Amino acid sequence: MKRLILVLAVLFVSALAFAGSTPEKASTTPYTIQAIFPGDTPIDFDIVLREAEKRMAGTVNAKLDFTFIPWSDYGEKIKLKFAGGDAFDLHLNAPWLHMNELISQGALEPWDEMLKKYAPGLKARFPPNWFEANTFNGKIMGIPLGNTLGLIRGVYIRKDLRVKYGLEKPDTFAKYEAYLRTVAKNERGIIPLSWEGSKFSIEEFFVGPPNGLVYTFGQNTASVLIYEDAKGIKPILPIYEDPATLEWIQMVRRWYVDGLVDPDVLSMMDEKGAFNSGRLASAKGDAHLMSPVQSVLEQAVKGAETEFVHFYGGGFKPKIPSDFKQWNFLCLNAKSRNKETVTNFIEWIYADQANYDLLQLGIKGKHWVDTGNMTFDYPAGVTLAKNYNFPGYVLLFNPLYDRDFAKALAEELQWKKVLKDPQFYTASRLMGFNANYDNIKTEIAQVAAVWPEVVYPLVAGAVDPTAGIAKAKKALEAAGYLKIVAEAKRQIEAHLARK
């Protein structure tokens, strides 16, 4: 028996040893920076990485090993890699993935020390407030990635259909509804409006307050909406008492009953694909992201044109309160074996516009050409589908380095110019606010489990508002939603008091 125990012990110890790691060897051999990003591996990616290594030689002693994981598996794979103690260096994370959880579990290395020691000039290469507004409990937990300072949200419609029926460009809900009705009546086979109704709410694309900010406390499926306008933070209410949401529910119910909203909205799996292929007459959209949509749409449907529509009223006041929060972050694994080299690499990207261009657009002359004034175009004869196409938001996006596509839609370029300009914004009272969910984990889990059942059908118009609101209130309160609302109030008040 003793021997058996001994054998077991040996097995156990050797199993543990597998999990341990081997120390890094001498520093003359280049360090391999391992990074993990979501999406598909860009075409010619290897060529670009080897070229980058060549240009880095002498400055940064590193090889680049970047892996792309399809979006559908990305979240799970990252979780597994952390749970398994994998020592990769960089990856994309975000509060809408599991960044807050990783931080509270100590899995990410703060950049503060690293930047101070190894890349002291880096912060100055980003717009003002860029890092300050995106700290987590006062620390830089990820390098904020984005090519604009904010978002203008609204909906895409089909300009060709609108013109065909002699309608003017909608800037009010009434005009937009008229567009939907015309499509429903005349265009059989085209669904007027749909979205991935069991994954997202769409109302914020319609009812975000003009010249204001909506902040989501909690997560998508357990959220408390916090509104801010020029006057201040509005009272914080449960979702079923929020005036903007209630107004939306009434309107969307009418649309749903009248057949303007897809009857299968709750099972829609790919709204982008549906709009891009011409099956939808309208979908939610961002002002500065029109061109990619248009280029796919016009190939699928001859003569089709995308148009961006918003309901903020005519004549935008150019002072939007913004918390300058970015959506995506480049995070450093606490287990990374050579944080100095990794930081040096980040500094190298922004040391020269040419370095940024190389990673973002590929090799000059082969993948893109400089058309001056911070714009670019593709060389003659290059097919987009077979060209280098790097999703910049996973590694390097920076509004000051980002080039616009010279042939983008004029409307999009206009929006982008506005969105990249700090003048357009005022600092929100919520700047630097970090939510902490440690005390309400159980409540968030329980609310998240019922949210798709009681809230999403309601905000999609699929159920009767009166009964639906009562049902949502009952189910959410039973799951502890009011504790999340109270926690939101408490944390926001504490944040405002600190200021």
Added chain:
Amino acid sequence: MRPIKKHGLLRELSIHRQAYLLALAGLLYFLVFNYLPMVGVIIAFKNYRLNLGIFRSPWNGFQNFRFFFTSGHVWRVTRNTLMLNLLFLGCGQLFQVGIALLLNEVRSSAYRRVSQSLMFLPYFMSWVVVAVIAQGFFGTTTGVLNNTLAALGLPAVRWYNTPGIWPAILTGFTIWKWTGYGVVIYLAAISGIDLEYYEAATIDGASRVQQVAHITLPLLVPTIIILVLLAIGRIFYGDFGMIYALVGDNGVLFPYTDVIDTYVYRALRQQMDFGMAGAAGLYQSVMGFALVLLSNWAARRVRPDAALF
């Protein structure tokens, strides 16, 4: 069998050392991949933190179980899990055994092979692909089914808004996907039946139907029982891949489709809380284990030789 004299473990090991040596590789496999990881069960009772790891994370008693057991949904998701799995299991076995019996009677081997391959094909299809096909069928405005209904002058059905129909739809898809796989197993079992039984029956004047009812079917029962027992061990695990792909987060359908796995996934996917997920998993394993013991006991009472242990 000759009764074995009782002696110590070490003596037993040394007497049959060659046999044990042979089994060693297999035993090691189970030890490393199935038994050692069981230590991880303690994660259900811990406030797990990535930087501390499983063993150094602080204990937190039954805190992790609170979210699931106080949610008020335990009954519904447990009921759905059991109901759907029983439907899948019952209807699945019925089709697999039935079609295996029918195919066994077919004389033309070409027909048999072709139909077997065609039946097997869906097994290789990912649920995500099936979900897209399903939307093509059940879509309200453009779906094949509603178009057919319209052509027949019947009113359209909002399939994705009618929860009651979904157990049937899900069962239909499982049968479609798994029948080919099960048929192979049962045909193999049938081919193992001694032909002398049939010869004797033919001489006694038994018809084909009588032969199937009194020879083939009874001799298949042990195989059926073993496969059912194995399936029962996993009956508290919903088929997450299928249900999540086909139903997704369409809340209108939850009353009949929400199973333990989808519920837990929905609740915890953004939180990354391994402790709470572990607690729910432990509940499923313990319940499944109890059920296996129970059904094995029942099987042994009916047919002692068919029980697993």
